[in-house]
Amino acid sequence: MSGLGELRNHGISEAADPRHEMANAWKIARKSNAQLPLVIVIALALVLVLLGKAQSGLFDQARIKVTDWLAPGLEVARAPARGFDRWLGSVTEIFSVYEENLRLKEENARLRQWRNVAIVMQNRVGRYQSLLHAVPDPKLNTVLARVIGRSSRPFVRTLILDAGTRNHTGPGEAVVDSRGMIGRIYLSGRRTSWVILLTDPNSRIPVTVATSAGDGGAVQAIMSGDNSPQPTLDLVSRTARLHAGDQVVTSGDGGLLPHGLPIGTVVAGSSGGWRVALLADAASTQDVEILKYSEPPEKLPPQAELPAEAAGLKPLAPPLQTRTEPPPVPETAPADALASRQQTPRPQPPDRGTE
């Protein structure tokens, strides 16, 4: 179905001899010295790759404008696509309904036990917090959004949401569903946003693993996507030990994401190392929340506590025992006054600690 075969199949041979036509076309290509522009175009493509690596803003702007333009159509197409997806899912799952039902009943009974444990623990934590006068976690503002598009390319896995800058969302904000974190926004248009999934090869976020063994400490790690359903875990400490089933949450390091967002559980990788079985399922989720989190700016300590040398200033003079007032500047000519100031030592600011 290519080349001469296609020409024959589509009836072009009736109009003219395809061999003659093909030879004619080749003559045109060879006559126009097609090799020269090809070399130039390859060079341009290489420049484009390097330019895109150095500065991808132009591409991103074009992408988000196209997505904004497509948004109404995507919202219309969402319902039939969702219906087909459900139908496809029901077709594939209909043969395992009985086993699935038994498994869910067993899991439900086990979860009921855990629910009671969780309620007891929640009450206990509440009592401890009131005893310690603990500062409660700040409540996060959220924006509810719907998934109107999915893209699963070999080098990028994204969702497209129907919330953009007009809903006051912006790049870097975490996207979660009812089960856990899905990803974070990396492009925001006026009406739509692109979400980079945790499974995307470009996704790397700092996480905390709550180890279940030993003293129950926390292990810091970096979770990296590699286009597989389970992202990899790179431990910061080489001596830390993990176990399958340990809980993984966001660490909040860097201040981009809030601390403690549930992500998943640790599982052993098939080729060694540890991976994370995600709680959220980006393939099936339809409604998500965008967390509007911004770490409060760190307050500067009082000026007196700042080390002057760290700022490149001269160290403060030690507090004087007897303070002498600078001599009054006589009312003389400006040149004389300047000369007298240069000779007079500058008064040091009073030391707040002694006041």
Added chain:
Amino acid sequence: MALERGAGQGTATRMVAALVPVLCGLVCAFVANIPVSLTGGEVPPPLLALVPVYFWCLVRPDLMTPAATFAIGVMEDVLSGGPPGVRTLSFVLTYALVARQRDSFASLSGLAAVLGFASAAAFCCAVAWATVAVLNWRLPPVSPNVGELAMTVLFYVPTALLVGWLHHRLVGPLRSDI
């Protein structure tokens, strides 16, 4: 007078026909990158834009020029959301391969023609994979590329039939004029 009008119309028609391969490639890039997945994003979409590039590179290389392939690659890059320039480079290099081995590819028919396209698509996916590996300085997983290649080959036959029909209806009749 009538002859001049007819000649003018013929020139306009030829210009439109000359744009058909490029427009077809751009439309294919657009359709393949509409972010609606019927499988929940589990299956990667095919590289539909590669089909018109391959087809017209064999049949009418004067209409599917390197510059046209470059434009289609840029469109694919913008819409797919991947690393900028990767698809452009892979499309242009695939075009260069097909143009260089045009005699071999054009002589194929039937199942061999599908295998010929599959080899070109495999080269395209391999170039993209290698480019991303160099850019990120680590090896990306191979399985998504294999999935994309499989989908592209799967969609080749219906897309090639459509492209061939367009060629026959819009471009083919004007072949003798050039």
